[in-house]
Amino acid sequence: MVFLLGLASHPAHAQDANSPGTNATGTTSSSETAGNVQEGTAAQSARQIVDPGPFFAAPMGSQHLFGDWGGIQPWLLKHGIHLLAAVNEEFAGNVTGGKQRAYSDAGQVGVEMDVDWDKLAGIPSFWTHTIIVNGHGDNVSRNFGDQIAGVQEIYGARGNVVAHLVAMWGESAFYHNRIDISAGWIPPGSFFAASPLFCDFMNVAICGNPAPDKYTPGTRDWPSGNLGVVARVMPTPTTYIMGALFAVSPHSFNGGISGWSWAQSGLGKLSTPVELGWLPSFGRNKLVGHYKLGYSYDNSRYPDQYSDMYGGSYQLSGLPARNITGQNNLWIQGDQMLIRNGDGQTNGLILLAGAMYSDGRIVAMRDHTWAGMIETGKAWGRPLDTVGIMWQHFDMSHTVALQQEMSQALGQPYIANQWGTVYGVQSHENTYELFYSMHVARATAVQPDFQYIQRPDATTTFHDAAVLGVQITSVL
Secondary structure, eight states: OOOOOOOOOOOOOOOOOOOOOOOSSEEESSOOOOOOOOEOTTGTOOOEOOOOOOOOTTTTOOOOOOTTTTTTTHHHHHEEEEEEEEEEEEEEEEESSSSSSOEEEEEEEEEEEEEHHHHHOTTTTEEEEEEEEEEEOOOOHHHHHHOSSSSSSGGGGTTTTTSSSEEEEEEEEEETTTEEEEEEOOOOGTSSSSOOOOGGGTTTTTTTOOOTTTGGGOOOOOOOOOOEEEEEEEEETEEEEEEEEEEEOOOOSTTTTTSSSOSSSSSOEEEEEEEEEEOEEEEEEEEEEEEEEEEEEEEEEEEEEETTTTSSSSHOOOEEEEEEEEEHHHHHHEEEEEEESSSOOOOOEOOOOOOOOTTTTSSSSEEHHHHHHHHEEETTOOOOOOEEEEEEEEOOOOOHHHHHHHHHHTTTTOOOBBTBOOOOOOOOOEEEEEEEEEEEEEEEEEEEEEEEEEEEGGSSSSSOEEEEEEEEEEEE
């Protein structure tokens, strides 16, 4: 299936004829098309079964900065071993607004290994996936006073450790790839509400997986994983139903700060996301789209952000906050290619939009709405370049605003929430992003980036911030 290094480290999505396509949930796939036709067990009666292609995706195809590694890559691929190493560096600083002028360099080095055990050991339709990263730096947004929509996708959740485990799971497919089961240490947000287009953009509120879902314990995304199992069923080649069970960690870092401590205490509760998807392809140019509707429920108990057991302010009464059983998240999203510029599932003019809702009694951000556009560079003679623009809107919850107003009334410091330090009564925030990704060498891109943050930290405490940045990515 994933690709996570591909999603997080390679913004240029223009593809040539040898590049991978896109699989059932919109992630990069090694299958040529979503409509491969294979003869099933009833081939003797000339009956054909449409195979949607494997859920597993070989990361980034065959493009590497250092070519085939002196012949090593072809040998590995022949034996079913897909090995990828990638570097991602992001530099950003605000030139106006915010709490202060600030600058940050944040980045990661990642290694992904996907093994096709049919080729390696004759075990059909079985793959394993492992992703390890080494991260450094911090998001500059924290330094200029915005905790809501970090302008750099790389931030401190990697723990600044030598080898942070992101994912390690096994996957098996059945009935001509119509049924796919994955189990192990899995980032939930990389299966649910996922898109390979999100990490064309540098802002972490959309890259990897949209907020607020990825900041809730039951559905944390990259670079965090959860113990769990995911099942995907495709009734037709263009529709899927996907569901999962994930153990919910009550700790700040799933698997500890390194990601390797799977046997954490307090793992008795479960998160159950479900997603429905439609994957149309229109016209002779195969203008592909991905449309998704999802819901997740976490049966853990969480404290109300404002109320005590009697419904009044727990800050005022001095009583403990009341506990709420069950947390709900809902999302709807889609992307649609309007003009095709060449081969490849993302090579063209694409519109994308979506919205995500979370339980505002528990989560400080109630909802997140986004809309954007991506275009590859064939029209101006740079077919491997990509340009994109994105608008995002965030509404903070009414409950957390009541809590913050009570802090003001009592003369107490604001209480930090899932996003971090609070600088005022939070209501809403808008971000605008424009990038141009330039293909400068094989599997390497340089991406200048501009972002404008309206109402940093969803308050009027600081002036709007303009941020200039650049991202450098290379698949080695």
